[in-house]
Amino acid sequence: MNKFDIIFNLFTFVVYRQCSDDDAKSCEVGVDNCFLNEECKAIGRGRGGCCECAEQFVRVNGTCTAAAHEVELDEETTMVFISTTTTTQAPTTTTRYIRRLAISISPTSIQLPEPKTNITALVVPSAQEGEEYTYKWVVVSFPQNQQPGTIEGNNEETLKLSQLSPGNYTFRITVSSPNSFGENIANLTVLPRKSIKYISGLNYYLTHNFVL
Secondary structure, eight states: OOOHHHHHHHHHHHHHHHHHHOOEEEETTTTTOOOEEEEEEEEESSSSEEEETTTTEETTTEEEEEEHHHHHEEEEEEEEEEOOOOOOOOOOOOOOEEEEEEEEEOOOOEEETTEEEEEEEEEEEEOOTTOOOOEEEEEEETTTTTTTEEEOOTSSSSEEESOOSSSSEEEEEEETTTTTTEEEEEEEEEEOOOOOOOHHHHHHHHHHHHOO
């Protein structure tokens, strides 16, 4: 080690001592070893330096704090330190009570050969003043190997049906409003045509008018 290196190391040691005496941490330029809001600033030509407060920060009780600004209060100038506090608002829970609705349909059976029929959703309790129910009809099942027929008004209180086949139809009805909800599975039975036995007019006449 030559004389220049000895003098440089001695100068760096003195600088490090000076930083410690002034509440500032000694550091090495280019190495991130300073505290929050501090920067390593070189002293002299070496890499040794002191951790000093970054721009717009000042050291208060050994800690770099946001720089003070002047605020005029009652005609006197007071130094106020700026501090930022982050507050997180706790999540709030709102409880909303939903009224349960009971749903049925009418009628529950029809007799062919009626070409068309309507079934209506009966809801209990009825809608309150200013409240309006929304309706949704869904066909769950229909007679096997048959066409489901024609269905209109899936979003109305009354469902319009036509071209039905004999058998059982199952519907899911959902009724709701902002404060009410109900759902039910209902069955509609479609009865076949009644069979009519015709009596020959002659046989009828003979049976009722002559005694053999």
